[in-house]
Amino acid sequence: MLGPADVRRLAAELGIRPTKKLGQNFVHDPNTVRRIVASAELSPEDVVLEVGPGLGSLTLALLPACKELVAVEIDPVLAARLPQTAREQAPELAGRLSVVLKDAMKVAVGDLPAEPTALVANLPYNVAVPVVLHLMAELPSLCKGLVMVQAEVADRMAAAPGSRIYGVPSVKLAWYAEAKKAGMVGRNVFWPVPNVDSALVAFTRHDELVSDVDREKLFALVDAAFAQRRKTLRAALAGWAGSAAEAEVRLRKAGVDPGLRGEQLGVRDFVRIAEV
Incomplete structure (x- = not known):
């Protein structure tokens, strides 16, 4: 030692x-x-x-x-x-x-x-x-x-x-x-x-998050969600989805409230959004 x-x-x-x-x-x-x-x-x-x-x-x-x-x-x-x-x-x-x-x-x-x-x-x-x-x-x-x-x-x-x-x-x-x-x-x-x-x-x-989602795409989504912490997901993911309206559509399909912020979501929430 x-x-x-x-x-x-x-x-x-x-x-x-x-x-x-x-x-x-x-x-x-x-x-x-x-x-x-x-x-x-x-x-x-x-x-x-x-x-x-x-x-x-x-x-x-x-x-x-x-x-x-x-x-x-x-x-x-x-x-x-x-x-x-x-x-x-x-x-x-x-x-x-x-x-x-x-x-x-x-x-x-x-x-x-x-x-x-x-x-x-x-x-x-x-x-x-x-x-x-x-x-x-x-x-x-x-x-x-x-x-x-x-x-x-x-x-x-x-x-x-x-x-x-x-x-x-x-x-x-x-x-x-x-x-x-x-x-x-x-x-x-x-x-x-x-x-x-x-x-x-x-x-x-853990291996609980088995998913067909590509890791790089998921991580790009996470980066976008936290790039502007004060913005809602609808606004923060506008660039990622192509528009704020399209972001809202995808979020709702994933069962996520577009009015939430990134810091309120767990990793499984992000997986669902990426799967959509």
């Missing part, structure tokens, strides 16, 4: 200076990584996908808890050092680790040595939602996940219809999975210390 001194030593050895561009904030508190692993509820048969392992704090805590760990890292220096860190810190478990040098937003199933069943990661704040949505789309074997993200983003990912923070991320993640907040994380467990709070989001993939 890596403590604050280990993290700084490794960073100095590699000449690493955490960058905002890559959203790098390294966890250096062993208790926090243990808590993350416990909250992920992994089984000994799980193949875990970790995005942005950085210096390896969470990686080392995950290795004993799973069958195999695939770490996707965009930074070539960090990716090259991670297997060595695993051999140094956990030699008996290092064989479970595979490192893939790639941008997580470009990962496809063929890029990975095994099909992951769980996503556990401290995600860069600036790309957290796009990364989760991309991986859920590309990796159907992913059946659950626990990610640490900016607290505000966590609230949006797990928000329910009707709440002030419910929006596009809430609906799109709900298409794939049921999500819930799984706790807060203090700022002082990171180096460098971020100027925002963090939180954990847990999600479990």
